[in-house]
Amino acid sequence: MNRLWRMSLLFLLASGVAQMATAAQWARLSKHGGSTFYIDKGSIARIDQNRKVWSMQSFGSPQTSPDGKTYRSIKELHLYSCTERTTTLQSQVYYPDAMGKGEPVGNFKYEKFSPEDIVPDSPYDNALAAVCKR
Numbered sequence: 001m002n003r004l005w006r007m008s009l010l011f012l013l014a015s016g017v018a019q020m021a022t023a024a025q026w027a028r029l030s031k032h033g034g035s036t037f038y039i040d041k042g043s044i045a046r047i048d049q050n051r052k053v054w055s056m057q058s059f060g061s062p063q064t065s066p067d068g069k070t071y072r073s074i075k076e077l078h079l080y081s082c083t084e085r086t087t088t089l090q091s092q093v094y095y096p097d098a099m100g101k102g103e104p105v106g107n108f109k110y111e112k113f114s115p116e117d118i119v120p121d122s123p124y125d126n127a128l129a130a131v132c133k134r
Contacts, residue, residue: 056100071105091109
């Protein structure tokens, strides 16, 4: 019985450590109007002169997705070119609640998007500055 109890405790501790290791590290970059823009600092991946990172935009009021579903936050995977100052959208996940909470209401993966110039003083400009300084 004592061995079973120890094994159970070890399993619970290992599960908690694994969850903490994979938890997102959302850092607020900007607030504009009714939305707040974040990046997950723990997801930044260096690929030559580029950086891949997850971002999240959380809204104070419901928004409508391109396919007509209501959402309050969106997570996006972008590939930023530090030298070209461009970004390429790779994935979007729409959530019904703020801060990426709830079951996703939409999940889109993009394979053929072209790089887009980053608008100065935009949330994506702030993200570029944050991820390329590493």
